[in-house]
Structures are given as structure tokens and as C-alpha cells.
Amino acid sequence: MAAQHDSAREREIREEQQHLDEVYRRLEEKIHEAEFLMDDASKRAQVGTPGALAERDAQVFRAGVHLNRLNREFEDFLFGRIDLLPGADAERGPDGAYTSIEPAEGAVRPDGSADIAETLHVGRMGVLDADYTPLVIDWRAPAAAPFYRATPVAPGRVVRRRVIRSKGRQVLGVEDDLLRPEVSAGIGGRELSVVGDGALMAVLGRARGHAMRDIVSSIQAEQDMVIRAPAASVTEVEGGPGTGKTAVALHRAAYLLYQDRRRYAGGILVVSPTPLLVSYTEGVLPSLGEEGQVAVRALGSLVEGAEAETYDTPGVARVKGSARMAKVLHRAARAALDAGEVPDVLRVVAFRNRVELDAAELRHVRRQVLGGTAPVNLMRPRARKFLLDALWEKSGAGGRYTDPELAAEAREAFDEDISSEDEFIAFLDAWWPELTPRGVLASLADGENLARIAGVPVRSARSGPGRSGGGRSGARGSRSRGHRLLEPGEASAVAASLRRLDAHGHGPLSVHDVALLDELRVLLGPPPKPLRRETEPSPEEVLQQLTGLDELTTAADRDPTARRDRAERQTEERTDYAHVIVDEAQDLTPMQWRMVGRRGRHATWTVVGDPAQSSWPDTREAAEARTEALGARPRRRFELTVNYRNPAEIAELADRVLALAMPGMAPPKAVRSTGLRPRFAAVRGELSAAVREEAERALAEVDGTVGVIVPMHRRDEAREWLAGLGDRVVTLGSLEAKGLEYDATLVVSPAGIAGTARAEYDPDEANDENDADEAGGGGRAGAGTGAGLRVLYVALTRATQRLTVLSGEQDLPDADGVPELLRD
């Protein structure tokens, strides 16, 4: 029997090999055609109308792109096949396949027999034969949809679905699903044979590497519904861990490009929570043939010229992420005008008389200017105008003219006179300085300044040992600006965190700082062109006129800080994507939603997430910010319900934590079982030795990767404990594990992980990460807050095969090593 089965398998593999050979023969022909076209087009003489030349260039470009795709040797170029009953009508679509989804009446005869009318091969791109019969259908084409959607309950025309595994040009195996087991169908005079144990299980059982693979050969029906959903307004997708949300989001980007390349080319943004998840997933789109058309960016890399490279303590993160910061920054952008050495008197000579504005008058003018709504840097012309108004008034010159025309002329002369005075220009530069987002952010490192801006009475704020406000901050006394936005402890903790930056705002940024910079970018607007440029050409312009060269460097340009500032100002980044995909959407803070929202004002959206994995404590506030970012667009919701990552044995353990974190929430259903229960171990002796020993054990048990997940503040030391174990082991802080997966995971101290996250958002514990550790020792009742348990839920759902839980004393393990939090 087995031999018979094997020979059927070999025969089927041989058959698919013949087809693949034909596909490659055809691909080679296409490559030659494309090469010929390129050659021919570029040889043509440089003559003709501009239109004809542009058309020729476009032809070379198109042929080049095509050639690139063809030349790439895809693994699994061809991965699927469906054998179909005759369709209800005989219409063919543009890909050459019949369009009918339902079988023709009588396609299955009363005795259950039927004929296969059409066989379609599905692959990474469509390939037509010389006579336009499809050799391969692009996986995104409508004709390929039944490959993904057909189920035994609703098989449509599909009798057999086959997944083909190949490498390069060689077919390695086939796995079949029979979708109409009741039908005995024949093809080429032979009965349809069925080989393999089901494609999905074969794929899911494979060891994981450090990069995510595409799932193009095994997309499941509920996932396919999301991938092919029309890109109208907002598509929201929720699903538990391992349900394929990330995979689906990336395949959707490829699908949208295929559907409407003109609309989406270069205009799809995929936002991921961490750089780790970006590097884990960045191979997927190229493997789908979509390289360079989609920007996949981490939240900390969304703003040009700013890159998150450090972490905030949990309490600081909570404050920086909260919507209150938008108001704090609004005030800060204005207050920053006073941050440097600001002149408090303006003296000019007008019509041979000295005119002066004193400190009180200048304050009054500034208040008037700031009554506008424009970004602060763009208010400079308004500031200039209001100063001139005040000077004109003060000079009393207006009273001398009764004729309005004469008065207007005199006023014009007055304005011209003063505007060209060097003193006036220098005053304006100092009184309304050009502000940069980084500079304003850095001004908040001054605890007193931040406290004043945030409405905290200065005397109650702990200003700490940091930078003093500079300028005249002392003289401004303890008057606060408006109602209280931050608590004293919050203001001092945020200020302390910003002392990582120098006075220009350069230095290590956290992911939350990046969202603040983006907010400031909008509040400040681009700096206006300097006044002088209106009359004199700049040195660059002079040089360009003289030499035709574009660049001139001055000493100031060569100063690295000034150069960075310039780069920051000049970078015109893209903020108008056609489609925005947000992964792990449950974790965006309100400030991050504002940042992401700005990049998709006119976009359609796909938002995927899982509330049960949110590490943000104030879910209501984040939901409001999300609603604001997405606007009033209609929403379409999808749910993914099957867990493809975790075996049932691991999912069952994680579900216990889900029940504590989100009572009543239904977990996704694990699709496979390995028979391997999670292992529990308790630390006896040194934690470092125990972690290393368990990691070594996991390494011996699986072929692929091992993820060691520790409470956030233990990350650096844990890396040292595990040094030298090779690159199959990855050490992660609990908040970094989001979205990732490993063949085996070692979760160190569940209570520590749950407690870290709990303290993380407790402002009173904001200043000391180690407090967070202690907070984890409270056992079940103590660690029962939502955010912490949700972070633990994430940690427990990363394994594809094996899970070990290592408990310390604070986890209160029982005799079997099961920590209190995970007991039944």
C-alpha cells in the first residue's frame, strides 16, 4: 500500500515537474523578448519628438522591471494547482481562465462521476503561453481566489486543491486537499489521485528562521477575505495571537498593488511597532515580488532624520504617549520663543526719531501675534508686521496726516525704512527665532520650564539636577501657563528623560520622543525664508550663477550640528500615502496615532491588532485617538479566529492568562497539536545559570530559533548570561517580543513580566525601573492588572513548538514548578 502511495506521489511530482519545466521554458523566452526590447529601444538614435523619446524611455524602464522579476529565481515560483469542474458559463477573464465560480448544472452526474474541465496552476506571477493559455495564474488574480477560498463546505468548482513545493526549478513534493470527496472525478482518463496529509500542516510544522516567510501557498479562506477586501475607507482586522494578522497585512499590500498599481505604487505605508518586527517581516514583500513599492517602517523611524534608539522608563512612556502631551507641546512651541537670550527692548530710528518698545509693550505684541493659529515659524511675517504696527503707533507719525492716502504712503515708507535696518532684522531674529522640533524638545529637559508650561506650580516640581532654563527663566518666576496638564512627578520624570539630549536636541531618542518631534514639526511648521534672501541672493545662489555648481559649503555648514539642523529642516518627507497599514494597532499611544494619522489624511486604511495583546494601559484614550486619526470614514470589520502559530498545548496555557487579563474574551482556536506540554522549571541557585541551562536544553530540542523572554529591565544582563550560545538564540525584553515567533521560547518569570508592565504605566514608579521588578512579586492578586497580564500573554504565545516557563521565588511556583499565575 505504502509503495503504491509512493509511486502515486512520484507520478504526480513528475507531472508537476513537466509543467514547471514548461513554465521555465516560457519564462526564458520572455526574458529573451524583454532583453531584445531593451536592447532595441536603447539602440535607437537619440532623435525624434520629446514624446517619442519619453515613450522609448518608458519602454526600456518597463522591460527592465519585467526582466528583473523574471530573472529572479523564486523559490516556490509555482506553488498551487486547482482542478475544476466545468463552470456555469463559458466566459474567460483577462488571465485566460474561466470566470465562473459555481459549477455548471449537471457537472456532477447522478452517479457522482464528473470530468475535470480546467486545471489552473497558481504562482507568484502570471505566465501565459505563446497562444495565451495561462500556464500560471498570479496568486492575486481573481481566478486564483478559489485556490484560497474553497472549503469542503463551499467548494465551488474546486474538486482538488494541490500545494506544490519546489526549489528553484525542481519540484520537491505535493500535498493535496480533496474538497469534493463525494465526487469521483477523472482527468485525462485517469482518476484524480490525492497525495499527502494536507498542505497547511506541512507548512506549519517547518522550523522557523530569523525571517518571516510568505504564506502565499497556504492562505486560508478567512484570511483571503481580508487580503482581497476592496480598499474602501477603513478595513479593521482583529484576531488573537498567531492568527496571521501580520502575514495578512503584508499580503494585502501586495494584493492592492496588483489590483491598482497606478494608485498604490510607492504609496503604501506599513507601520510596525518595533524595528525587530520590521526586520523580521521585511523579506515577505520582496518574496511576493513587491520590492521598493511599499515602505515598511517602525514607529520609531517614521520621522525623517529621527531614529529611536533608546527606551523610556515605563512611567515616562506613559506620559509621553498620552494625548495630554499634544497640549503640552502646543504651549512649549510658543514658550520656546522665550528660551534663549531674548531682547527686552526694541530701538529703531524712524524719520530721524528714536522709537522704542519696552518689555511690557513687546510682551503685548507677542501675545497678539500668538493669537493666530499658524505654525509658530510661519508667524514670523505676522510678528514683523505687528512690531511695525506698534512702532508706527508709538512714533505718533500717524496723527500727523489727515489725508488717508498720504498717511498710507508715509506708513509704507516707514515700514521700508525700518525693515531694512540691521538692528531691526537682528532684533527680529532674536525675538522670533527660528525654532526646530529638536530644539523645542530639548527645552523641556529643563524641569522648571516644563513644569511651568504644563501648569505645574514650580515650587512643587522636582526640577532635579539637570540643565537650567537658561535665558531669563529665573526672571519669569513661578507663573505657570494655563491649567495643569501634568502632575509634578510626571513633569520632572519627563524632563529628566530628555536630558539625554544636548541643547540642540541631538542625542538618543526614544520611540515616544519621535512622536513628540512629529507633533512639534507640525506645530512649528517649516522655518520661513530669511528676510535677507528677499533682497540679496544667498552665497549658494551666487555660486550657482557664477559656476553652475549647486553646492557651496560654509563653515557653518561643515559644523555637524548645524548640518544636522539644516538636514532636519530641509527634509521634505512623504506624508501622503495612498494606503496605510497599521500592524499591532492595539499598541499605538495617542501621540503615535496622531503621528500615523498625519501620514494618511487622504488614504484608505487597513488596521490590524488584538486588544488582548495591548501593553497600553489607557485603552479608552488610545481608542479615541485612533478614531480621530481614522476620521469619519466608514469601517469594515473582519475577525481572524484560527491560531496557526501555537500548538494547542501552548495555547491552552496562554488562554489561562487571557482569561485573567480579558475575562470573557474568546481565544483563537489552535489548528494543530504536537503532544508536547509546556515545561515548567523553578530557579534553584543562580538565575543566570538556570536561564542558560534552560536555553541550552531548548536549543537541543528544536532545529530552529529559541527566544528567551525576560522582564524588560533584565534584558541586558540576560544577553550576557546567554553569550556564546550562537545566533539561534535571541534574548528579548518582554515588550520587544510583540509580533515575533520562535520554535522554542523560554519565558523567564511570568510574575516579573506581568509586574514590569503593570509598574510600567504607574507614574509614581516612573523614576525607577527596579521598582518595577519588586512590584512583580505580588502574586496572582497583585499582578492582576490588565496591561501586565496582556504583556505576559504576548510572551506565552511566541512559540511554534516548545515552551518553557522558568519561575523565580517571586513567581511562587508549586512543587511541579508551575507559577501561581499559570495554575489552573
Ligand SMILES: Nc1ncnc2c1ncn2[C@@H]1O[C@H](COP(=O)(O)OP(=O)(O)OP(=O)(O)O)[C@@H](O)[C@H]1O
Ligand atoms: N495560512 C497560513 N499558512 C501558513 N502559515 C500561516 C498562515 N497564517 C499564518 N501563518 C503563520 O502563523 C504565524 C503567525 O502569523 P502572524 O505573525 O502573521 O500572526 P499574528 O496574528 O500577527 O500574530 P501576533 O498577534 O501574535 O503577532 C506565522 O508563522 C505565519 O507565517
